[in-house]
Amino acid sequence: MAADSTVVSNTENLMKYMTLDQRGRVQAEYVWIDSCGGTRSKTKTGVSAHDDPATIHVMSYGGSGRAPGRGRLRSHAKPPLEWPENSDPANSTCVNLQTLSKAVTSVEELPEWNFDGSSTGQAPGDNSDVYLRPVAFYPDPFRRGDNILVLCETWDADGSPNKFNYRHDAARLMETNAKEEFWFGLEQEYTLLGTDAWPYGWPRGGFPGAQGPYYCGVGTGKVYCRDIVEAHYRACLYAGINISGINAEVMPSQWEYQVGPCAGIDMGDHLWMSRFILHRVAEEFGVRISFEPKPIEGDWNGAGLHSNVSTAATRAEGGMKAIEAAMKKFEARHQEHIAVYGEGNDKRLTGRHETGNIDKFSYGVADRGGSIRIPRQVAKDGKGYFEDRRPASNADPYQITGIIVETMCGGL
Ligand code: ADP
Ligand code: MN
Ligand code: MN
Ligand code: MN
Ligand code: MN
Secondary structure, eight states, rough: OOHHHHHHHHHHHHHHHTSSTTTTTTEEEEEEETTTTTEEEEEEEHHHHTOOHHHHHHTTTTTTOOOTOOOOSSSSSSSOOOOOTTTOOOOOOOOOGGGGOOOOGGGGGGEEEEEEEEGGTSSOOOEEEEEEEEEEEEEEETTOOOOOEEEEEEEEESSBBBBTTOOHHHHHHHHTTGGGGOOOEEEEEEEEEEEEESTTOOOOTSSOSSOOOOSTTSTTBOOHHHHHHHHHHHHHHHOOOEEEEEESSOOOOOOOEEEEEETTTHHHOOOOOOOHHHHHHHTTTOOOEEOOSSSOOSSOOBBBBBEEEHHHHHHHHTTTTHHHHHHHHHHTTTHHHHHEEEEOOOOOOOOSSSSBBBTOOOETOOOOSEEEOOOOOHHTOOOSSSEEOOOOOTTTTHHHHHHHHHHHHOOO
């Protein structure tokens, strides 16, 4: 992508501020999933458990006591865990801030927060508070240092999970069936669009040459936006996301990255955070991310979220038996799966472009035109995993992994 000189100089300006000392206050980006499959986020300062009023006193300047306007985020009766040596917080005004560790080490340290659910389609205007409950946190690749990204579940004021909180049930299913040792690996496909909402690098209002040279392509005119893809890959690694690879896809300006294998609920957590990071990286490059399953009609591949699955039983010697048994159960619940495998998936699952038919369940070894594929190597080894090829790129990984566990093991 050609660099625009304005963008470059803004980045340089921004770096001047981003390298300023934070004075020990951590920035936590609270991320949640909204009502239309997007991510939203807002930032909170100083969420460490060490962040009680006494600490703030220590951090105040000039000896006149507490810095004004710094409210408590959560009450902590305990004193800070690590007082700097030889300093009495009551008198000291010039403690070395560096000696106070602010790094968050456990999700329990992170306070609940809330947001205006009426602005995200998650609550009515007359009862708009939705609560954010931290469930996982990751090093923040944008702000770096001790700053973090915090993944949250959404909860209503009456103490029930928000309508769009699909994680809650998925987490219960994973816990109930923990002994099965579910592993998942998701292949997230997506399309890069210009600000005009047309695929990036395509002729304006027109089309590039037919599909063929683009899949795993190399070279000008064959791949687009490798810079964004590389930035996202590295940002995910920095954040500790279990990203396992990338490749350019069949349709130009379409890419894939894989996350996994992840155990249980981690799959949804890692994938959602990787999506947030992707949107956030692309925003800096002025490019849009689309998770539409069929962004361009016609002879252009759609975008999926192939979901690879294994359990302790399928991975063990003779695991093919367990895979075959699972296929019977999957066949019986095809429509239930399709119902949660993404919006607009009917345009993608046509039985063409390496997809199965949306109305009919099928599976087979090395079959990329079926609902579920058993990799050739797995059939050869007689054990391993299988690939559910039905989910669309915009499907919710909590719903996918949840229904897979439900189908194989029974509901809650
Ligand atoms: P393909 O494009 O051929 O379908 P990929 O290499 O893109 O395959 O993705 C395969 C995914 O399968 C990997 O990302 C990995 O996470 C996942 N996977 C591999 N082994 C297992 C396993 N035992 N259980 C669950 N997922 C697995
Ligand atoms: Mn406000
Ligand atoms: Mn793949
Ligand atoms: Mn693919
Ligand atoms: Mn695949």
